[in-house]
Amino acid sequence: MVTVSLSSPLDKWDDVNLDAEDGGRRRRYEKRCTSHHSSSELLCLNLHLLHYMIQTQSHKCVCVLQSDTEFWDKMQAEWEELARRNWLEESEGERPNPPTVSPVEKGYYFNTNNPYRDWPNAFAEGQEKAREGDLNAAVLLLEAAILQDPQDSEAWQILGMTQAENENEQAAIVSLQRCLELNPNNLPALMALAVSFTNTGMQREACDALRRWISHNPRYKHRVLDHRSLSGLQDVLLLFQDAALLNLDCVDPDLQTGLGVLFNLSSDFNKAVEAFTAALSVRPQDYLLWNRLGATLANGNRSEEAVEAYTRALELQPGFIRSRYNLGISCINLGAHREAVSNFLTALNQQRRSQRCSHQQMSANIWAALRIAISMMDRPELFQAANIGDLDLLMSAFDVGDV
Amino acid sequence: MKSVKVVVVGAGVIGFSTAVCIAEALPFCSVTLLAEKFSPDTTSDGAAGLLFAAKFPDIPLERQRRWFKDSFDHLLAIAQSQHSPEAGVMLSSGWQIFKEEPADKKPFWSDFVIGFRPMTDRELNQFPDRKFGQAFTTIKCECSSYLLWLEKRFRKAGGQVQQRKLNSLQELSNSYDIIVNCSGLGSKLLVGDTQVYPVRGQVLKVEAPWLQHFIRDGDGMTYIYPGIHSVTVGGTRQEGDWRLQVDEGDTKSILERCSRLVPSLSKAKVLSAWVGLRPSRRNPRVERELVQLQGHRVPVVHNYGHGAWGVTLAWGTALDALGLVKQCLHEMPLQAKL
Numbered sequence: 001m002v003t004v005s006l007s008s009p010l011d012k013w014d015d016v017n018l019d020a021e022d023g024g025r026r027r028r029y030e031k032r033c034t035s036h037h038s039s040s041e042l043l044c045l046n047l048h049l050l051h052y053m054i055q056t057q058s059h060k061c062v063c064v065l066q067s068d069t070e071f072w073d074k075m076q077a078e079w080e081e082l083a084r085r086n087w088l089e090e091s092e093g094e095r096p097n098p099p100t101v102s103p104v105e106k107g108y109y110f111n112t113n114n115p116y117r118d119w120p121n122a123f124a125e126g127q128e129k130a131r132e133g134d135l136n137a138a139v140l141l142l143e144a145a146i147l148q149d150p151q152d153s154e155a156w157q158i159l160g161m162t163q164a165e166n167e168n169e170q171a172a173i174v175s176l177q178r179c180l181e182l183n184p185n186n187l188p189a190l191m192a193l194a195v196s197f198t199n200t201g202m203q204r205e206a207c208d209a210l211r212r213w214i215s216h217n218p219r220y221k222h223r224v225l226d227h228r229s230l231s232g233l234q235d236v237l238l239l240f241q242d243a244a245l246l247n248l249d250c251v252d253p254d255l256q257t258g259l260g261v262l263f264n265l266s267s268d269f270n271k272a273v274e275a276f277t278a279a280l281s282v283r284p285q286d287y288l289l290w291n292r293l294g295a296t297l298a299n300g301n302r303s304e305e306a307v308e309a310y311t312r313a314l315e316l317q318p319g320f321i322r323s324r325y326n327l328g329i330s331c332i333n334l335g336a337h338r339e340a341v342s343n344f345l346t347a348l349n350q351q352r353r354s355q356r357c358s359h360q361q362m363s364a365n366i367w368a369a370l371r372i373a374i375s376m377m378d379r380p381e382l383f384q385a386a387n388i389g390d391l392d393l394l395m396s397a398f399d400v401g402d403v
Numbered sequence: 404m405k406s407v408k409v410v411v412v413g414a415g416v417i418g419f420s421t422a423v424c425i426a427e428a429l430p431f432c433s434v435t436l437l438a439e440k441f442s443p444d445t446t447s448d449g450a451a452g453l454l455f456a457a458k459f460p461d462i463p464l465e466r467q468r469r470w471f472k473d474s475f476d477h478l479l480a481i482a483q484s485q486h487s488p489e490a491g492v493m494l495s496s497g498w499q500i501f502k503e504e505p506a507d508k509k510p511f512w513s514d515f516v517i518g519f520r521p522m523t524d525r526e527l528n529q530f531p532d533r534k535f536g537q538a539f540t541t542i543k544c545e546c547s548s549y550l551l552w553l554e555k556r557f558r559k560a561g562g563q564v565q566q567r568k569l570n571s572l573q574e575l576s577n578s579y580d581i582i583v584n585c586s587g588l589g590s591k592l593l594v595g596d597t598q599v600y601p602v603r604g605q606v607l608k609v610e611a612p613w614l615q616h617f618i619r620d621g622d623g624m625t626y627i628y629p630g631i632h633s634v635t636v637g638g639t640r641q642e643g644d645w646r647l648q649v650d651e652g653d654t655k656s657i658l659e660r661c662s663r664l665v666p667s668l669s670k671a672k673v674l675s676a677w678v679g680l681r682p683s684r685r686n687p688r689v690e691r692e693l694v695q696l697q698g699h700r701v702p703v704v705h706n707y708g709h710g711a712w713g714v715t716l717a718w719g720t721a722l723d724a725l726g727l728v729k730q731c732l733h734e735m736p737l738q739a740k741l
Contacts, residue, residue, distance in 0.1 A: 167740070169740070195741045198741055199738075199740045199741055260741075261741065264741060291740075291741070292741045294739065295739035295740055295741045296739075296741070298739035299738060299739050306739065322740055325740070326739045326740060329737045329738075329739050330739065332737060333737070368431065369737060371430075371431055372431060372732070372737070375428070375429055375430075375431065375729075376729060376732070383430075387430070
C-alpha cells in the first residue's frame with residue numbers, strides 16, 4: 001500500500017528527524033533536492049533557462065540586473081517547489097544505505113505565499129498571536145519578521161519556541177540554532193533548544209545546550225568556570241544540582257526546568273517530576289511547564305496523572321498543539337483510542353484552521369499518531385482516510401466539531 | 404511514517420501468513436521476513452495441506468475453533484477466486500475412515516468444512532475393515548505454490564524479505580522493535596524451547612490422476628490426498644526422529660498401506676519421496692513475552708509448534724499473532740514531548 005504522506009516541508013522535517021538515527025530519509029531528501037527530478041520537470045527548468053537566455057540576448061543590457069534578480073528569485077522558488085514536491089512523492093519506498101550526515105538541518109524552510117510578507121510590525125503581532133495560542137498565524141508573522149530582518153535573533157527565538165508548541169520540532173531546532181548563532185547567550189533559546197534536543201533523543205546536544213545555559217547564566221556562571229571541560233550528562237547534572245543548592249531559600253524555576261530536562265535524559269522520571277513540580281510552585285500559570293510535567297509523567301508510565309497535567313496546560317492555553325498531541329498519546333497508552341483520535345483531529349484542525357491553505361502546517365507526526373490510533377480501533381475504512389489525509393471525513397466520522 | 408520495525412523469523416506457511424497479516428493490517432510498521440530457508444526448502448513445502456485438525460489438549464476449544472474457521476474461510480475465499488491456481492488452493496472432497504467408531508464423532512471443525520456427514524454404508528463398503536467414516540469437502544492448500552503467492556502479497560504490502568541464518572534473537576535486538584518468532588522447530592535453538600520436538604513425516608508423490616477423493620485413515624498414519632499436479636500418499640509419524648533422508652522401508656510401508664485402501668495405487672508411478680519434520684509441541688505456542696536482549700526489553704510474539712496442523716491453522720494463528728503484535732504496540736508507549 002502506498003502511504004500518501006501529505007506534508008509540507010515542515011512536516012517532512014519531523015519524518016527526517018524521526019529517522020535521524022539511520023538518516024536514510026535525509027539522504028534521500030538531499031539526493032532528490034539536488035539531482036532527482038523527472039524529465040518533464042527538468043525540461044520545464046531548461047525551457048525557463050532558454051527563455052531567459054533569449055530574453056537577455058534580445059534585450060541586451062537593458063535592465064539586465066533587474067531581470068537577473070527576478071529570474072534567480074523565480075528559479076529559487078521553483079527549486080524549492082521541486083524539493084517540496086519530491087518530498088511529497090516519496091512515500092515509504094526503499095531505504096538507501098544510511099549516510100553519515102548530521103541530523104541537524106541547517107536551513108529553515110519558510111512558508112510560501114506568506115500573506116504577512118510585508119506586514120508592518122510583524123514581530124510584535126507574531127509574539128502577540130503566539131501568546132494568544134494562534135500558533136499558525138504566529139509562525140507566519142514571525143517568519144515575515146525574519147524575512148524582513150534575517151538578523152533578528154529574538155524573532156528566531158520566538159519562532160523556534162512557537163514551532164515547538166506547534167509540534168514541529170525540527171523547525172524549532174533550526175530556528176533556535178539560528179537565534180543562537182546571532183546571539184550565543186540567549187538563555188531562553190538555549191533552554192528551549194535543550195528541550196527540543198531531548199525530545200529528539202539527541203542527548204549529547206541537549207547536555208551541551210544546558211551546559212551553555214548554566215555557564216552563561218549570571219546567577220551561576222561563576223561556579224562553572226572550572227567545570228568548562230565537563231559536558232557529559234552526569235557532569236552537567238552535577239552542575240545543576242550544585243547550583244540548586246545555592247537556592248535553598250528560593251526556587252529558580254528555570255534552573256528546575258533544566259534539572260527536569262536532565263532527569264528526563266537520564267530516564268529518572270520521578271526526579272524530573274519533582275523538578276518540574278518545584279518550578280510550577282513558582283509559575284503555576286506556565287502552560288509549558290504543565291506540559292513538561294505531563295510529558296515526564298507519561299514517559300514514566302504515569303499516563304493518568306499526565307492527562308491531568310495536559311488538561312491544565314490546555315486550560316491555560318487551548319491552542320497549545322503539542323500538549324493536545326501529548327494528550328492524544330496518553331489516551332493511546334491508556335487504551336482510549338477514540339479519545340486519542342479526537343484529540344489528534346482537534347490538533348490537526350487547529351493547525352489547519354487559521355490558514356485555509358490546508359496541509360501547510362499540519363504536523364506529520366500528529367498524522368502518524370492518528371493513524372496508529374485508528375489502526376488500533378480496527379476501522380480499516382477510516383484508516384484509508386487517515387492515509388490520504390482526509391481530515392474532513394475523519395472529523396465527521398468521529399463527530400469532532402470545530403472547537 | 405513507518406515508525407515501528409517488525410521482523411518475522413521463518414518463511415514457512417506460519418511465517419509468511421503472519422508477515423502478510425501484519426504488513427497488511429499495520430501499514431505504519433515496516434515488516435521484514437527473515438529466514439534461513441525459503442520455498443521449496445521449508446517443511447510446509449512438503450505438507451499435503453489438507454484442512455482438518457486434531458484437538459490440542461490445553462488450548463480453549465473456542466480459540467481452536469476460531470483458528471480453524473479463520474483459516475478455512477480465508478483459504479475458501481482464495482479457492483473460489485481467480486487466485487486459486489496460482490495460490491495452489493483448491494477444494495477437495497473425500498473421506499476419513501475409522502476401524503472403530505471414534506468417541507467424538509463430530510469433531511470441533513465439522514461445522515466449518517463443507518457438507519460434513521457420516522459416510523453411508525455404500526461409501527463404507529469400499530473399505531472392508533472400516534466401521535465408521537466421515538465424508539466432507541475441505542480445502543487443499545499446496546504450499547509449493549501458496550508460499551510464493553503469499554510472498555508476492557507480502558512484498559506488495561511493502562514487506563521486505565531477507566535470507567539469513569539466525570543463531571540467536573540477540574542478533575536482532577538493535578534493528579527491530581518487535582520480533583515475531585515463526586521458526587517452528589528452530590525455536591529449540593532460537594528461544595531455547597525444550598518442549599518443541601520433531602515428528603518425522605515421509606510422503607510420496609505418485610502419478611494417479613484417476614484418484615479424485617481424499618482418503619485418510621483416522622489414526623493419521625495412512626492417507627491419500629489427490630492434488631493439483633499429483634497425489635500425495637503417506638505417511639509416517641516418528642516422534643523425536645531428526646532424519647531428513649528418505650527411508651526405503653518407510654516408502655515400502657506407505658505404498659503397502661495405501662494400496663490396501665486403494666488397490667489401484669499399486670499401479671501408480673512414484674514421482675518423488677520427501678521427508679519433513681513436523682514442528683510439534685503439546686500445544687502450539689501463540690503468545691507474547693518480553694525478552695531481555697542486549698540490555699533492553701524487546702517484545703517477542705511467538706507463533707510456532709503447530710505440528711501436523713500448520714497449513715490448517717496458519718491464517719487463524721497469524722491473525723492471533725497480529726493481535727499480539729497490536730498489543731505490543733499498545734504497550735510500546737509513544738514518546739511524549741516536553
